[in-house]
Amino acid sequence: MQSSKQLKPPVTETYDSLLAPGQSLNSVTAKISDIILFPVLKTPLGWIIGFVAAGLLLMLYLYSLATLFTVGIGIWGINIPVAWGFDIINFVWWIGIGHAGTLISAILLLFRQDWRTSINRAAEAMTIFAVACAGIYPLIHTGRPWLDYWFLPYPSTLGMWPQFRSPLEWDVFAISTYATVSVLFWFVGLVPDLATLRDRSTSPIAKTLYGLASLGWRGAAKHWQRYEVASLLLAGLSTPLVLSVHSIISFDFAVAQLPGWHVTVFPPYFVAGAVYCGFAMVIVLMIPIRRWFGLEGLITMKHFDVMSKVMLASGMIVTYGYFGEIFYAWYSSSIYEYYLIVNRFTGPYAWSYWSLILFNVLIPQVLWSKKLRQNLPVLFFVSMAINVGMWFERWVIIVLSLHRDFLPSSWASYTPTFYDWSTYIGSFGLFFVLFLLFIRFIPMIAIFEVRDLVHKTTAHTAEHEDSGHAGA
Amino acid sequence: MAQVFNRRTNTIVRLGIFVGVPVILALLTATWWYYTRSDWVRDVGVAHAKVQPAGNIPGAGGYSHQLHVGGLKLDCRYCHTGVEISSNANIPPTETCMGCHAQILPKSTKLEYIRNSYEKDEPVQWNKVNDLPKFVYFNHSIHVAKGVGCSTCHGNIASMAVVYKTEALYMSWCLNCHRAPEKFLRPQSEIFNTAWTPPADQIAQGLKLKKDLNIRTSSQLTNCSICHR
Amino acid sequence: MSKETLDIQTNSGRGYWRSLDDLAQSSEFQARLEREFPSEAAELRDPVTRRSFLKLMGASMALSTLAGCQFAIKQPQEVIVPYVRQPEQVIPGRSLYYATSMTVQGFGIGLLAESHEGRPTKVEGNPDHGASLGGSDAWIQASILTMYDPDRSQQVLNAGKPSTWADAAAALAAAAKSAGNGIRILSEPNASPSLGAAIAALTSTYAGTKWVQYDPISGDNAVDGATQALGAATNVVYAFN
Numbered sequence: 001m002q003s004s005k006q007l008k009p010p011v012t013e014t015y016d017s018l019l020a021p022g023q024s025l026n027s028v029t030a031k032i033s034d035i036i037l038f039p040v041l042k043t044p045l046g047w048i049i050g051f052v053a054a055g056l057l058l059m060l061y062l063y064s065l066a067t068l069f070t071v072g073i074g075i076w077g078i079n080i081p082v083a084w085g086f087d088i089i090n091f092v093w094w095i096g097i098g099h100a101g102t103l104i105s106a107i108l109l110l111f112r113q114d115w116r117t118s119i120n121r122a123a124e125a126m127t128i129f130a131v132a133c134a135g136i137y138p139l140i141h142t143g144r145p146w147l148d149y150w151f152l153p154y155p156s157t158l159g160m161w162p163q164f165r166s167p168l169e170w171d172v173f174a175i176s177t178y179a180t181v182s183v184l185f186w187f188v189g190l191v192p193d194l195a196t197l198r199d200r201s202t203s204p205i206a207k208t209l210y211g212l213a214s215l216g217w218r219g220a221a222k223h224w225q226r227y228e229v230a231s232l233l234l235a236g237l238s239t240p241l242v243l244s245v246h247s248i249i250s251f252d253f254a255v256a257q258l259p260g261w262h263v264t265v266f267p268p269y270f271v272a273g274a275v276y277c278g279f280a281m282v283i284v285l286m287i288p289i290r291r292w293f294g295l296e297g298l299i300t301m302k303h304f305d306v307m308s309k310v311m312l313a314s315g316m317i318v319t320y321g322y323f324g325e326i327f328y329a330w331y332s333s334s335i336y337e338y339y340l341i342v343n344r345f346t347g348p349y350a351w352s353y354w355s356l357i358l359f360n361v362l363i364p365q366v367l368w369s370k371k372l373r374q375n376l377p378v379l380f381f382v383s384m385a386i387n388v389g390m391w392f393e394r395w396v397i398i399v400l401s402l403h404r405d406f407l408p409s410s411w412a413s414y415t416p417t418f419y420d421w422s423t424y425i426g427s428f429g430l431f432f433v434l435f436l437l438f439i440r441f442i443p444m445i446a447i448f449e450v451r452d453l454v455h456k457t458t459a460h461t462a463e464h465e466d467s468g469h470a471g472a
Numbered sequence: 473m474a475q476v477f478n479r480r481t482n483t484i485v486r487l488g489i490f491v492g493v494p495v496i497l498a499l500l501t502a503t504w505w506y507y508t509r510s511d512w513v514r515d516v517g518v519a520h521a522k523v524q525p526a527g528n529i530p531g532a533g534g535y536s537h538q539l540h541v542g543g544l545k546l547d548c549r550y551c552h553t554g555v556e557i558s559s560n561a562n563i564p565p566t567e568t569c570m571g572c573h574a575q576i577l578p579k580s581t582k583l584e585y586i587r588n589s590y591e592k593d594e595p596v597q598w599n600k601v602n603d604l605p606k607f608v609y610f611n612h613s614i615h616v617a618k619g620v621g622c623s624t625c626h627g628n629i630a631s632m633a634v635v636y637k638t639e640a641l642y643m644s645w646c647l648n649c650h651r652a653p654e655k656f657l658r659p660q661s662e663i664f665n666t667a668w669t670p671p672a673d674q675i676a677q678g679l680k681l682k683k684d685l686n687i688r689t690s691s692q693l694t695n696c697s698i699c700h701r
Numbered sequence: 702m703s704k705e706t707l708d709i710q711t712n713s714g715r716g717y718w719r720s721l722d723d724l725a726q727s728s729e730f731q732a733r734l735e736r737e738f739p740s741e742a743a744e745l746r747d748p749v750t751r752r753s754f755l756k757l758m759g760a761s762m763a764l765s766t767l768a769g770c771q772f773a774i775k776q777p778q779e780v781i782v783p784y785v786r787q788p789e790q791v792i793p794g795r796s797l798y799y800a801t802s803m804t805v806q807g808f809g810i811g812l813l814a815e816s817h818e819g820r821p822t823k824v825e826g827n828p829d830h831g832a833s834l835g836g837s838d839a840w841i842q843a844s845i846l847t848m849y850d851p852d853r854s855q856q857v858l859n860a861g862k863p864s865t866w867a868d869a870a871a872a873l874a875a876a877a878k879s880a881g882n883g884i885r886i887l888s889e890p891n892a893s894p895s896l897g898a899a900i901a902a903l904t905s906t907y908a909g910t911k912w913v914q915y916d917p918i919s920g921d922n923a924v925d926g927a928t929q930a931l932g933a934a935t936n937v938v939y940a941f942n
Contacts, residue, residue, distance in 0.1 A: 157509045159644025204476070211476045216485075507774055514775075526780045553792075560794030565784035589785055597780040605776075612794075 013301050015374060018115050019450075019457060020297035028298070028450045029196060032443045035293050037201050046292065047440060054432035061426025064419050065140060073143045075419040082402040082414035087141035089394040090424050092249055093277070094134035094431075095175070096270075096390060098182070099242060100278025101127025105185055106238035109231070114456075115306050117449040118299045121193075122289070123282050124186040125444070129434040130281075131179045133427045138171060140423075167251035174248040178241050185234040191217050192227065192448045246270040253397060259340040260401035263328055269321030273390055276314040276360075279307050280386035287380050289439065298445055301374050308373040311386065315364045318393075322361065336406060348413060349400050352392050359389025514640040523634055525585065526597040533582025534634060535598075541666060542630035548622055548664045555622075559611040563598055566590045601635050602626070609701045619657035619681050620649070623666050630666040650693040654678030657685070793818055800827055803844055806920055807890030810841065821848055873907070883909025890914045 014020040067075055078085040101123035108116040139148050151172045153161050162169045195217035198210035217223055250270035253261035283304065290299045329341040344353040363385040366372045373379065399414050438444065507513055524535045540546045549555060554562030566589040573583055589596045602625070604610055616622075622629065627638030639645055649656050655670075657678040662668045671677060681687075692698070783793075790797055797816045802809040803824075811830025815823040824845045828835035847853060857864045859872065876884055884907055886900060891914065904910045920936075927935040 155509075157642035157644050159642070159647040198476070207476045216477075216482065554794055558792045558794035562793050563781045563783040565787040567784075567786045593785050595782045595785050597782050600779040600781050603776055603779055 013296065013374075015301045015305075017457075018118065018300060018302055019453060020300060023297055023450075023454050024458070025451050025454055028454055029200075029447050031295070031298065032445050032447050032450070033197055033200050035439070036197065036441060036443060037206070039203070043440070047436065051433065051436045054429050054436055057426055057429025058433050059429070060422050061429050064422040064426050065136075067419060068140060068423070069145060073141065075417060076423075077415050077417045077420055079412065079414075081405045081410050081412055082399060084141075084398050084402060085414055086416050086420040086424055087137045088252075089391065089398055090427065091134050091137035091141075092270075092394045093391050094130045094137070094427070095178075095249060096246060096274035096277045097281045097387075098127040098130040098134065098178070098278060099246060099271070099274035100282050101125070101130075102178075102182060102238050102242045103275055103278070104282075105189070106235040107242060109235045110239060114453055115303055117453050118295075118445050119282060119286060119303060119307075120449070121186075121189065121442075121446045122286065122439075122444045123278075124182065124189070125435065125438045125442070126281060126285060127182050127278075128179070128186055129431050129438075130278075131175065131182060132434065133431050135175050135179060136427070136430075138168075138175075167248065167255045170248045171252060174245045178245045181234065181237050181241055185231070185238055188227070188230050188234060189446060190442065191215055192219070193443045193446060195219065196447055197443065242275075243267075243271055246274045253401075258401050259329075259334070259336040259404075260325070260344075260397060263325060265321055265324045265328070269318060269324070272314045272317035272321070273393060276311060276318055277387060277390035279311045279314070280383035280390075283307055283311075283379060283383040284387065285435070287376050289444070293439075293444075295445065298450060304376070304379055305370070305373050308367045308379060311383075312364060312367040315360065315367075315386070319361045322357070340401065340404065343404055344396065344400055347400070347404070349396070349403070353396050353400070356389055356392035356396050359385045360393060361389075363389075509642065511640045514637065514642075516637045516640050519632070519634050519636045524598050526599040529585045531581055532585045533580070536633045537629045537635055538631060538633045548629075548666075555612045556616055557613055559609075559613065561612045566596060601637055602639075602641060604641060608699050610699070616663055618685050618687055619653075619660065619663070621658045621663045621665065621668055623668055624649075624656050624658075628666050646699065647694060650698070651690045653687055653690070653693070654682050657681040657687075791818060796822070800829075803841065804889065804891055804893070805840060806916055806918075807892045807914070809892065810837075812837070812841065814845075821845060877907035877910070883907060883911070886910065886912045888912070888914055890916050890919065 012020070076085060076087065078087070101120075104116045104123045105120045105127075108120075139145050142148060150156075151162060151169070153164075162172075191214055194210050194214035198207055198214050201207050201210060247267035247270065250266035254263060254266040256262060286299060286304075290296060326341055329337040332338070344350065364382055366378065366382060403414055404411055511517065525532060541548070551564040551568055552561040553564070554560045566586060569583075569586045570590050573580075573586060577583055585596060588594070625639055626635075629635060654675055655678060658665075658668055658670075659677075659681065687693075784791070799814045799816060801812050801814050803812055804810075811827040811833055813825050813827045814821045815825070822845065824837070824841055826833040826835040826837040826841065857866055857869050859868065873884060884903075886903075891897075900910075900912050904912070923937065924934050927933075927937050
C-alpha cells in the first residue's frame with residue numbers, strides 16, 4: 001500500500017498451498033504490520049478516497065435516520081399489509097453476512113482447519129460490522145426508537161415484561177448475544193497481534209494506544225496457555241451461535257402463520273443461506289484487498305478454492321430449500337400456500353423470484369468447475385450475484401408473502417421509497433467506514449496464526465533464530 | 473527504548489476494573505432508579521408541595537382537610553359529589569364553600585378569596601395533586617362501588633393539613649390491585665373511613681367481597697383496554 | 702428581549718422549561734399557550750395561497766413539536782378549575798345530552814348533542830325524532846367540527862370588516878331608503894318559521910326587500926324535475942314496499 005504509486009510486480013498465484021513459497025516468520029510479521037505502521041500523514045490516497053466515499057454514504061445514512069426519527073416510518077414504503085419491507089429485508093441480509101466470520105473463526109477453529117488463519121481476522125471484523133449494520137434495523141423499524149429499551153426485560157414501572165413468547169423478543173437476545181460473543185472473540189484474538197504492533201511501532205502515541213489495547217501481553221508461556229483456553233471457550237460459545245442466531249431470525253417468520261413463512265425448513269435453510277451469503281461477502285472483500293495490499297503470498301488461490309466449495313455446498317442446501325418450499329405448497333393442500341407459489345412464479349413480483357433463482361441457483365453452478373473457481377474475476381462476479389440473490393431471497397420471503405393477504409380485499413403492493421433505498425445504501429457507508437478503519441489500524445490478518453502456520457509448514461531451519469518473538 | 477507504561481499502570485487498571493466500573497454502574501442504576509421509578513421524583517409524601525388554593529393568593533388561608541374532615545367530620549361526599557356517580561370525584565364549586573361560610577366565619581380575611589370568587593363569578597383554582605396521564609382512563613364511581621376505599625389511594629386525608637400524594641401512581645401500582653384486588657377491598661360501610669386499616673384476615677374477607685361484589689377476574693381486570701381506552 | 706433576559710437571570714430554584722420563550726415567560730409565548738388555536742389559524746381564509754398554507758403548516762408543526770417535548774422529568778403542575786355555581790344538571794365527568802336540530806337543505810333534522818361540561822363533543826340523530834329515528838349522515842357527524850372551526854363567523858361583518866348590530870341596522874335602513882332596488886338577503890335554504898317571520902317583518906317594513914336562498918349542494922334540480930312531472934314543487938319520498 002505504501003508503494004501504491006509504484007508499479008506492482010506481476011503476481012504469481014499459488015494454487016496448491018495456503019502460503020506462497022518463501023514466507024518466513026519475519027516476512028509475515030513485516031508484511032502485515034507494515035500495512036498499518038506508518039505515519040498517519042502518509043496514509044495512501046486510495047484509502048482516503050475510499051474513506052471519504054464511505055463517509056459520504058454514512059452521512060446519507062445518518063440523514064435518513066434523522067429524517068426517520070423526526071418524521072416517522074411513514075417515509076418508508078411500508079404499510080398494511082406489507083408492514084415489513086426494506087427494514088427487515090436488510091436486517092436479515094446483513095445479519096446473514098455476519099455468519100461467515102463466526103463459522104470461520106469458531107467451527108473451523110474447533111475442526112483445526114488451517115485455511116482459516118489468513119482470512120479469519122477480516123471475516124470476524126466483517127461479522128461485527130455486519131451485525132452492527134443489521135442490529136440498527138430492528139431498532140429503528142419500531143417507529144419510536146427512543147423507546148427501544150422496552151425490548152429489554154427490566155423491572156419497569158409498568159409492572160409488565162416483554163412478551164417472551166414472541167420470536168421478536170428472542171431476536172433481542174439472539175442478536176445481542178451474537179454481537180457480544182463476536183466482539184469478545186475478535187478482541188481476544190487480536191491481543192497478541194496488538195502486542196506485536198506495540199513492539200514494532202515507533203510513534204509513542206501508537207505505542208501507548210496499542211499497549212493499552214494489548215492488555216499487557218508479554219508473550220509469556222502462561223499468556224499463551226490462557227489465550228488458548230480463552231479462544232477455545234469462545235469458539236465453543238460461538239459454535240451454537242452460528243446455528244442459533246439465524247434459526248431464531250427464521251422464527252420471526254416461521255412462527256407466524258403466513259403462507260410462505262410457516263415452514264419447518266426455515267431454520268436450516270436460513271442458516272445455510274447466511275453462510276452462503278457470508279462467504280460471498282468475504283470473497284467480495286478479500287479479492288480487492290489482497291490485490292491492493294499485495295497479500296497474494298498469504299491469501300492464496302487455495303483459500304478462494306476452499307471458500308468457493310463451502311459456498312457451493314451451502315448454495316445447494318439453499319436450493320434444496322427453494323424446492324422444498326414448492327413441495328410443501330403442493331403437499332399442504334392449502335389453497336393459500338398453493339397460491340403463494342403461483343404468485344411467486346407468475347405474480348406481479350415474479351421478476352424478483354426469477355432473479356433469485358438466477359442469482360442464487362443458476363449462476364453459482366459455475367463453481368463446479370475448478371478452473372472457474374480459481375478465476376478471480378469470475379469468482380468475484382459469482383459472489384456479487386450471490387449477495388444480490390440472497391437479498392432477493394429475503395425480498396421474496398417478506399414482500400411476496402405479505403402483499404397477498406388471505407382476503408383479496410386486503411391485497412396491496414409494496415414500492416420502496418427514496419428513504420428505503422437511502423437507509424439501505426447508507427448502511428454500506430457505516431460498514432465500509434468501519435471496515436476501512438479496521439484495515440488501516442488493525443492487522444487484517446492474524447500475524448501470530450500465520451506465523452504458526454509458517455512454523456508448521458516450513459522445515460525447522462535458521463528461522464528459529466529470528467528475533468521477532470516478542471509478539472508471537 | 474523506554475517503557476511505555478510504568479509499574480503503577482497495572483494497579484490503576486485493576487482499580488478501574490474492580491472499583492471504577494462497579495461504581496459507574498451503581499451510579500447509573502441509581503440515577504435511572506431515581507428518575508424513572510422512585511417515589512421521590514413524583515413528590516410522594518411531600519406535604520406543602522401543593523398548597524391550596526393555587527396561585528399564591530395573598531392572605532388566603534389554605535384549605536385544610538385535617539380541619540374539615542378530621543376535625544369537623546365532614547363526609548367526603550359533601551364536597552366530592554361525583555365520586556359515586558361519575559369518573560371525576562369533582563372539586564366542589566365555590567357555592568358549596570359558601571353554603572357554610574356564608575354563616576360560619578363570614579368576615580374572615582382568610583376566606584376572602586372564597587367570597588371574591590362567589591361575588592365576581594371567578595373560579596378558585598386548586599392545585600392538582602394526583603395527576604394521571606391523559607391516556608389513562610380512571611373512574612371513581614366503579615372503584616367506590618366495588619369496595620375500594622378512598623384511603624387506599626389517597627391515604628389518610630383526615631390527617632393532612634395540605635393534601636399530598638401517598639402513592640406514586642405508577643402503572644405497576646395500579647396492577648398490584650388489579651391483579652389481586654382481595655388485598656385491598658373493604659366492606660361498603662368502610663369506604664369513606666379515612667383511617668381504615670385492613671383486618672387480620674384481609675385476604676379471606678377480600679375474597680368474599682370480590683365474590684359478593686361480582687368483581688371481574690384478574691385477567692379481565694388487567695386487560696389493556698380496562699384503563700387504556 | 703432585555704426584560705426577559707433579566708427574568709431568566711433573576712429566576713432561581715428548580716424549574717423546567719420547554720423553550721427559551723417558556724423560560725423567559727415572554728408575553729407572546731403566554732398568549733400563544735393560552736390560545737386554543739395558533740394565531741396563524743385565522744390566515745386560513747379563501748383563497749388559500751401556497752404561502753399562507755405553508756406558513757400555517759409550519760406554525761402548527763412548530764407548536765406540536767413544542768407540545769411534544771415531554772422530556773421534562775416531572776409532570777407539569779396542573780390546576781383544577783371548578784365551577785363557581787355548578788349548573789344543576791352538570792356532573793363533571795359525565796356527559797349531558799341535549800335535543801337540538803340542524804338545518805340541512807332547508808329542513809331541520811332532529812339531533813342529540815353530547816356535551817361535556819358545556820362543550821359539545823358528538824352529534825347523533827335523535828331516536829325520538831320521527832323523521833330520522835336516530836339516524837344521521839356524514840354531514841351531521843361532521844357538523845361538530847364547525848362548532849370549533851376557527852373560520853366560523855363570530856361577529857357582524859361589513860365587507861369583511863368587524864362591525865356591530867347597530868351599524869348593520871343603520872346600514873340596512875340606509876340601503877332601503879336609497880334609490881336602488883332595495884335589500885337582498887342571501888341565505889342557505891331555511892324552513893324555520895321564526896326566521897321566516899323575522900324576514901317577513903323586515904320585508905313589510907322595507908318594501909322591495911327580497912330573500913334569496915341558495916344552497917351550493919341543493920336538491921333544486923330534483924324539485925324542478927318533480928314540478929315538471931307532477932305539476933307542483935314536491936319533495937319525492939319513495940315507498941319501497
